[in-house]
Amino acid sequence: MESSHPGGLTATMRNFSRNRMGMVGLAMLLLAIALAVFAPVIAPYDPAKPPRATIMDIYLPPSAEHPFGTDDAGQDVLTNFLYGARVSLMVGFFASFIAVAIGGVMGLSAGFIGGRTDNILMRFTDIMLVIPDLPLAVVIVALTKPSLWVIVLVIGLLGWTSTARLIRSQTLSVKQRRFVTRARAVGAGNFYIIRRHILPLVLPLLVVNTVLVISLAILNESTLSFLGLGDPTAPSWGQMLNFAFTRGAMSAGGWWALLAPGIGIVWVVLACTLIGQGLEQVLNPRLASHNLSSTKQMILRPPRTQSQHAPQAPDQA
Amino acid sequence: MESQLFSLYILPEHLWGEKTAQAAIDFTNDTMVGSGPFKLAEYRQNQFVRLDTNQDYYGSVPKVDGAILQTYGNQDALVQALKTGEVDMITEMPNTAVAALRNDANIQLVVGAPLDPGVTDIIFNLVPPDQCPPDGKCTGHPALKDLTVRKALAHATDKQQLIDIVLLGLGTPGLTLIPDGLGVYYNNTLQDYAFDIATANKLLDDAGYKDVNGDGVRETPDGKAPLSFRLNWAGDMSSGPRIAELLSKTWGEIGIKVEMQGLDPDTLTSVCCPAFDYDIIIWGWGSDPDPAFLLSVMTTDEIPTGTSESGYSNPEYDELFAQQAVETDKEKRKELIWEMQAIALRDLPYIIPYYGQNVQAFRKDRFQGWITDSSKIALEDPSSLSLIEPVK
């Protein structure tokens, strides 16, 4: 019979805390957030008032004075790395917030209202899905004034499609459950049903999706920065990579300027992916083992099957 | 005359003679016709150009069989290609790589004035209200029209640090729009504004620019507007953000704040001129061998055309520009041009942080005979390519 507590955010979180892989991811992400929050305490220098750089300070290898070396402008890489974490995480959080908000509303309304609304919204989503994201983002950012907020907006506005599809299908399945009909029979309105019955059951999935969208947003920001379309006044990890790349870090032997921000990005993206995997396992316990395995082990779902280009079961047209 | 002829090319009559104006516009000009030491053998756009030696060349026939000019997607890869011997010579590279290449026994660095000297400039919006062009917005900060403020900014600009950090020392401090690469026309007698924060602060204090509200930013003498300027640069300049960053730090020390934003060149053109919808821009010019064009940039006549970026207007300067344009005596023309430079440095429509240098490098173990001691550095020039020969 039903032994486990179904659905629910609190229950999901409780089960998640027993998921080793997810907890490793969470620890990694919390560490990154802590570094960003406590940057002023940890950083050896103040980025607003760095020691006056001279020609002798450029691309210094790691030393006691500069644990991660210095960059092309003679600045301390560790300091920039710590403050860069703030920008990169902020871009990730805000962009994914926009994407998930739009995708969530679209998916909820399409799934809940159904009929023509669903048809129109999902056709629109289909169109957005086939438009190549990165080139479009490149064109929009290149042709508008590049600022961090434009980048956040573009990443957010182009990143909602996967969320919309996911939330729509979950809403559809929740909507068809009997307790929703029951609430309707009692006389409950749409808004009440969404708030009290649909949302709580869609929420865990939304959280999984958010975590994965964060990692995609951070990757996308670094790609845009690498292509020279970032905001140079907001020194994110992507921006550090761009400076290192365009100002010859590798050929100058200053690999450390490239390594630190790169590892930062991999770290956070990996952390988010692991958290996403952990949550996914908690929500889909069916995947705990299979008929040919003797061991019960954790199963990973590929991040993008759910998020980026979910294979659509062809709908009956 | 020289300046006008510079951009005219000699065209082969058998190809162009019969063409109507429209046919000439539509002509794609794929077949190269010339009389130089090399012939075009193969051209793949954005990949490479392969040149074969012209055995019928009237001068001394090059000693090599040909040359390949290859394109790389990024400068870092270019340096690596030279290091691994994939290429024998590179025409550009990030200055940051200089130190690493200097230590490489097989590589010779060549540094000097470029063939077409470039100027990096910091432009102030000075357009006078009565000169505002019909389609202009003219939103420049009023304080920048005060020479005292510009002088203070000049004193607070550490050109040597800019050269050190941005160019890794491979540049010379700038004075006016006329770069030192123009030889005799460059006025080398002028005295620049020394980097001195104290002087800059004193200038502002004396002129009444005080920090009234104690937020670290000075206000105009009437106390209304803070000295906070928009600072833009062309997004395609890789040095732009670094220059802006360094300027914001030293200018911050004299109580002047900047809001930095890199702009796409098209967008920058649309705010720059003749709209004059900006405060300060970091940009650059490439120079003709003759200074006439760069001098014209600061004349009143060019304000509505969009050529004048600063909106600088000075009848005295305009008069001198008109005189030098018709002066046929070279020495007298030089005097006029030197005087114009003195005026430009005095009135400061621009702060010129530096004149860049060309940095090129070649492998010593492949070919020898490169021209490295010319006043202009251009290893890719046929003059060099026709002299080199393989190292025995």
Add this chain to the structure above:
Amino acid sequence: MRNRRLINKVAWALFTICFVIVLNFFLFRILPGDPARAGIRDPRLTAEAQQAIRVRFGLDKPVINCFASINPPKPADCFVNPLDTQFFIYVGNLFRGEFGISYHSNQPVAQVLAERTWNTLLLIGVAQFLAIILGVALGVIAAWKLGTPVDYSALIFSLVAWSLPTFWLGIILLFWGSTNLGLPIGGMVTPGMNYASIWAQVIDVGRHMFLPTLTYTIVFLGEYMLIMRSSLIDVLSEDYVLTAKAKGLNSYQILKAHALRNAMLPMVTIIALNLGFTVAGAVQIETVFSWPGLGGAIYEAVGQRDYPMLQGAFLLLAVSVIVANLVADLLYTYLDPRVQLE
């Protein structure tokens, strides 16, 4: 029923293509920047010369009836012949296979794109092929050896590979490979080589391809491995696998007879859909390795504000994604009997 489905899908794909054409046209006219001045910052260009350039690129005509330009909005005569507006000239040219003329190289965009596309297809094709083969193999092994150290190593490798920024991996591999393996740094061929044989040419291109392909393969391998692994575990959890096991088939037989075919089903659609998204990776890899492909062309065109090139590349990409989607959809119908019954 199936035929109507097919017709519906094709009709929708055509509609989407039309939408993309319209979007593609107006996007570049809504965004700021005067195409006639794009890339030209030479004030010596007279008004007449600028006008001549506008005429040459067809920018003297109104964008569409009533609008001389859209950003900034400038009104124009509403009663001109619609066929004499930029929009319909553009659409008409598309039907003739003309994408306009590149601002930068002055060559027909279609011609440049065609050449570039083949180079990209070569790179993506080989890399995707390798990524799929290796990813599927690794995924099968991991799923089979579920919970063992083999599974764990494959998992960690795949997760890290998935998290790597493509360009960053590319730069690191570029310096590693060129220093330690003596591989070429950029481009597609050694320029000016006179190949002794076709094999010599293949080897030369292969050497140039090695590092970009490696980067590309690693980036996509992780994703395919994760998908294959979970898809196979899904299938192996089905009851019929238990039935087969009860019948006395061993693991290998079950994998071969039942599981693999069914587990490949989601893979097929994902691979087909993925082809559309690979270009994002191509932009980065081609920029790092100076590969003369479509991605590099997009990057260059952005830098040069080469609107016709961007427009052309963009349309090409969108259409290929739409077609890949359609193919994936139909393939799914063909492969999954459950869908046919509907």
Add this chain to the structure above:
Amino acid sequence: MASPLVAVRNLRTLFPVGAHSVFRAPATFVHAVDDVTFDIDEGEALALVGESGCGKSTLALTLLGLERPTTGSIDFAGQEMTALKGSELKAARRNMQMIFQDPYESLNPLMRVGEIVAEPLIVHKLANARSDREARVRAALEAAGLKPPEVYLERYPYQLSGGQRQRVAIAAALVLEPRLLLADEPVSMLDVSIRAEIINLLAELKQTRKISILFITHDLGTVTAVADRIAVMYLGRIVELGRTADVLTQPRHPYTKALLSVTPAPNPRLRKERIILKGETPDPTRLPGGCRFAPRCPVAQPLCLASDPPLTALETGHTAACHFG
């Protein structure tokens, strides 16, 4: 005679077939409820019997206003339900509550029992004071046989047995003190041992609270304890209607007879020969021209294929739709 609590006249609910499309209107319909007429008196229990898919549940949903009837009228306590919208409909619904078939599915797994039972009060903004609300919830739980209520208030549905869950559903229906209960197969998902308890609970509620009940079931065996009258439904239409005893002992429609023959009788000695219906239920989008039961009817004549028999009165309160009834 007092007017009935519910008077349904010529009710029809059609469903369009085929996916929604932006461009196309659907061409075919499923006749889920097709020309149905019946009454339910105050304090009376009417059993609606039929195979699954015959339109019983749709009829219930239509009564509740969750499905829009295509034509026909529903008079509920003197109000025309089909004309009501928005807040009026909501107010009318308060007197009409439904109990669903599946107690596992019809309770939100994330809500506590207390919240589930209080939900109708919240939706209708009744008993806004916390203490008042709690008192009503307790009373409803007790009425549904969940005693003492404190034990259940904080539990989640997954912590309850099937019978307990159905009692929670009944409590949630009772909390508004409705005049009509629509019980849609309330016991079919429960263990046989618990079925009688729930049915007895419903019968008791009818007795003590004078609640009218529409008892929907596919199993004639479950109706005797609670139903005063039985309506037999086939493919969207009522084919026989009469007092429970009459219908069970003297079925007039061949379909009713067939249903009765397969119902396990309490007394094995009374077991009759089973009538097994041949063929499939016709496609509800393409109904036969004559009697819709004709294709499966063991006693069908050529007349049946030609004309559709109307519902004709046989004796007091007993009607059937058969040419040979």
